[in-house]
Amino acid sequence: MNGEVTSPLRVLIANERRDRLELLAQVVAGLGHEVIAREVDVREVGQVTAREHPDVALVGLGLSSEHALELITEIVHESSCPVIALLSARDPAYIHEAAKRGVFAYIIDASPEELQSAIDITLQRFTEYHNLQGAFGRRAVIEQAKGILMARHAIDPDSAFEMLRSHSQHNGRKVADIAEAIVESHLLLLPSPPQPTAHETETHL
Numbered sequence: 001m002n003g004e005v006t007s008p009l010r011v012l013i014a015n016e017r018r019d020r021l022e023l024l025a026q027v028v029a030g031l032g033h034e035v036i037a038r039e040v041d042v043r044e045v046g047q048v049t050a051r052e053h054p055d056v057a058l059v060g061l062g063l064s065s066e067h068a069l070e071l072i073t074e075i076v077h078e079s080s081c082p083v084i085a086l087l088s089a090r091d092p093a094y095i096h097e098a099a100k101r102g103v104f105a106y107i108i109d110a111s112p113e114e115l116q117s118a119i120d121i122t123l124q125r126f127t128e129y130h131n132l133q134g135a136f137g138r139r140a141v142i143e144q145a146k147g148i149l150m151a152r153h154a155i156d157p158d159s160a161f162e163m164l165r166s167h168s169q170h171n172g173r174k175v176a177d178i179a180e181a182i183v184e185s186h187l188l189l190l191p192s193p194p195q196p197t198a199h200e201t202e203t204h205l
Contacts, residue, residue, distance in 0.1 A: 008032050009119070012054035014039040014071045015086075016062030024060060024086070027112050042067065046074035054079065056119055059103075060086040065094050069101055076102030082126040084118065086110075138176040145179035148186045 011033045015021045018040060025035045036052045039045040049057065057075045061068045068085075075083050082104035085095070095106055105122040107115060142164065149160040164182075168175045 009055040012057040015060035042070045050078040142179040145182040
């Protein structure tokens, strides 16, 4: 169980059954990681997740699938880490519902070595997923900034992007950062909606 670990992780474990929690905690610690929280109560798991910022969360299926799904929902809502569902046997219906709640992977009755491998793969995919999401987000912001520059200077898309690129090179900042600043400043400079006059207010009353 004592495999070599290059970077110990901060792990949150949750299960309706306390005996399973203790067994899992021993496995996680044996792999060289730190168990930062052991949760059973759905009402508390979200607060603990938000406070502790785990690297990964492991949620076991206990007596009630609904209880486990509620644990998953609370952790996903509060966390920026992947959640892995642990099962003792294959349960397609539960896996499907857990995926809808935000589980990033699931493991069925895994050995410590298999658990470590699954954690490594999940963290890698989770990072790739967020990088991809970030790339889509940056692209959208750049397109917004181009639209603002096109409207402001009556230029075409290529000229707008060239303005962004030129400003980026001149100031030593990324194009996405320049674009974000343009969009934010544009939103701040948008005119406020007109306030109703006293006469209009009385009319509506």
